[in-house]
Amino acid sequence: MPKEKVILFPLSSSAVFRNLFFFPSSVFERLKEKLNVQDGVRVVFLLSPEHKEKYPEFVKECQASEIFKIEYIPIPAKKTFLEKIFYFFYSYLIYTGTTWIMATIGTRPDEPPAGGRWYLAPLKRIIAGTLGKIDFVKSKIVPSLHLRIFNERPFREIFDKYQPSLVLIPHLYGWYDTLVLSEARRRGIKSIGMASGWDHLDKYFLPFKVDMLMAQSNQIKRVAMEFQNYRPENISLVGYPHFDFIEDRKYEMSREAILESLNFPKDSKFILYVSNSTYCPDEPEVIDEILKWADEKRFGDDVYLVIRPYSGGRGQDKEFDRKKFEKFESHPRVRFYKREFWGDLEKSIYFVNIMRHADVVIAVYTTMALEAAVLDRPLVATAFDGHSVRSLRRSIRRFEAFEHFKDVLKIGAMKSTRSFDELFEALDSYLKNPNLDGDKRELMRRELCYKLDGRSSERIVQHILNEANIS
Numbered sequence: 001m002p003k004e005k006v007i008l009f010p011l012s013s014s015a016v017f018r019n020l021f022f023f024p025s026s027v028f029e030r031l032k033e034k035l036n037v038q039d040g041v042r043v044v045f046l047l048s049p050e051h052k053e054k055y056p057e058f059v060k061e062c063q064a065s066e067i068f069k070i071e072y073i074p075i076p077a078k079k080t081f082l083e084k085i086f087y088f089f090y091s092y093l094i095y096t097g098t099t100w101i102m103a104t105i106g107t108r109p110d111e112p113p114a115g116g117r118w119y120l121a122p123l124k125r126i127i128a129g130t131l132g133k134i135d136f137v138k139s140k141i142v143p144s145l146h147l148r149i150f151n152e153r154p155f156r157e158i159f160d161k162y163q164p165s166l167v168l169i170p171h172l173y174g175w176y177d178t179l180v181l182s183e184a185r186r187r188g189i190k191s192i193g194m195a196s197g198w199d200h201l202d203k204y205f206l207p208f209k210v211d212m213l214m215a216q217s218n219q220i221k222r223v224a225m226e227f228q229n230y231r232p233e234n235i236s237l238v239g240y241p242h243f244d245f246i247e248d249r250k251y252e253m254s255r256e257a258i259l260e261s262l263n264f265p266k267d268s269k270f271i272l273y274v275s276n277s278t279y280c281p282d283e284p285e286v287i288d289e290i291l292k293w294a295d296e297k298r299f300g301d302d303v304y305l306v307i308r309p310y311s312g313g314r315g316q317d318k319e320f321d322r323k324k325f326e327k328f329e330s331h332p333r334v335r336f337y338k339r340e341f342w343g344d345l346e347k348s349i350y351f352v353n354i355m356r357h358a359d360v361v362i363a364v365y366t367t368m369a370l371e372a373a374v375l376d377r378p379l380v381a382t383a384f385d386g387h388s389v390r391s392l393r394r395s396i397r398r399f400e401a402f403e404h405f406k407d408v409l410k411i412g413a414m415k416s417t418r419s420f421d422e423l424f425e426a427l428d429s430y431l432k433n434p435n436l437d438g439d440k441r442e443l444m445r446r447e448l449c450y451k452l453d454g455r456s457s458e459r460i461v462q463h464i465l466n467e468a469n470i471s
Helices: 014-022 026-034 058-063 081-091 095-103 118-129 135-149 156-160 176-187 220-226 255-261 283-295 316-329 343-358 368-374 396-401 405-413 420-432 438-448 456-467
Strands: 005-009 041-047 068-072 167-171 191-193 210-215 235-237 270-272 301-309 334-336 360-363 377-380 414-417
Touching: 005 156, 005 176, 005 456, 014 026, 014 191, 026 118, 041 156, 041 316, 041 405, 058 068, 058 334, 081 135, 081 176, 095 118, 095 396, 135 176, 156 176, 167 456, 176 191, 191 456, 210 220, 210 456, 220 235, 220 405, 220 438, 235 396, 255 420, 270 283, 283 301, 283 316, 301 377, 316 334, 343 368, 360 420, 368 438, 396 405, 405 414, 405 438, 414 420
Parallel strands: 005 041, 005 167, 041 068, 167 191, 191 210, 210 235, 270 301, 270 360, 301 334, 360 377, 377 414
Antiparallel strands: none
8 A cells, every 4th residue: 555645834924824825726725626636645734832723714624624634733932052052153144134134223123133132243244254155064064063953853753653755844934944844854855845925035044945945036036046055956936826816806896996995085096005013113204294295285186095004013013003003093084904914815805905906005115015016006115214314223214225125126116215305206206107117017026026827826736746746
């Protein structure tokens, strides 16, 4: 009797759930369709125990399935002193613009940088400039030492139990997935994987590479080669799977329906303002000015504003946003979209259509810039701090150093404004001519989004089956 083939598949991040499970015809749905007509194949999902109640419908479906199974595996909550020291040194084998922000300034203006020790930044830069230049250190020494130093092996019993033929790593940047991949490396088990976000592979060096990296775009491929030492022959371009859903015209609502749902006049225009929470404390001043221009009819047309507060923040971030935006709650030109984007299909369809029909999207250095580009929406960023003059440490300008946004700014698909005058000019020009810079947005889609053909999930599933030798 042939041995059962098992694919191990950690689900450790809500971004992974969004990318691969949430939307119709997702990777999960397509994989289920393929494996339902296969014999002797099982997928075992690995979840941390605290995620047991996070995805109830997914859990229910797995419990009723013969091909899917869930195992809840905890990992060590803390690293030992030696593990912390080693983790520090290998993480800073790269030192990018993103690393610089996190190591010296921090992403939030009211908190210390990552690790809380900004004075170690010169040491981090030295590590990247010396050991980080040696390929042998990255490809041989770091993985070898990692296997010796991190020796608790929380996934040993699961690998013993299932003897997997393939390990799928959907969140390379995540520590949970790193420990799964380390166990696969110990046993010589084939691995395939991807980053769960476009801003992950340029932050810190990762100790292990998967045998086959599924890159969502040419940008991700370049970053993987430049910063994570991947070779081109070990990378396949697949696209962003959740873009299959975003660009699917089957879910399109009419502009009239969206305006009516927002209680905007039928001949009005609206700007979608995607907030970045505590990262940007001066947003109210910017919003005040936009509303003032609208009230004064400076745009010519009747213009309204939809504000989408940052949804991924912690409790204190949400409270910060509540106080920051509460003055606009009763403004006649303002509507809020405060619900979680992903997690409820109906709400997600609605928000995608708000973005689809927005006349301009102000995305304050958020990943929502990619989604807006997919829908060909004029893009604006505010690279100034309202009426304040802040040091770089507290200024929104610091985000221009993010590696992934350098490409956006270089292409020119997003107008980066540095004053109220420039902001007005950008908004006014796009409101009058939404086709302006359309060629640059097309280039952004080509370079940063890969193919928008609705088949990214299909490509990912096919790569998984190929790597597992499943016809």
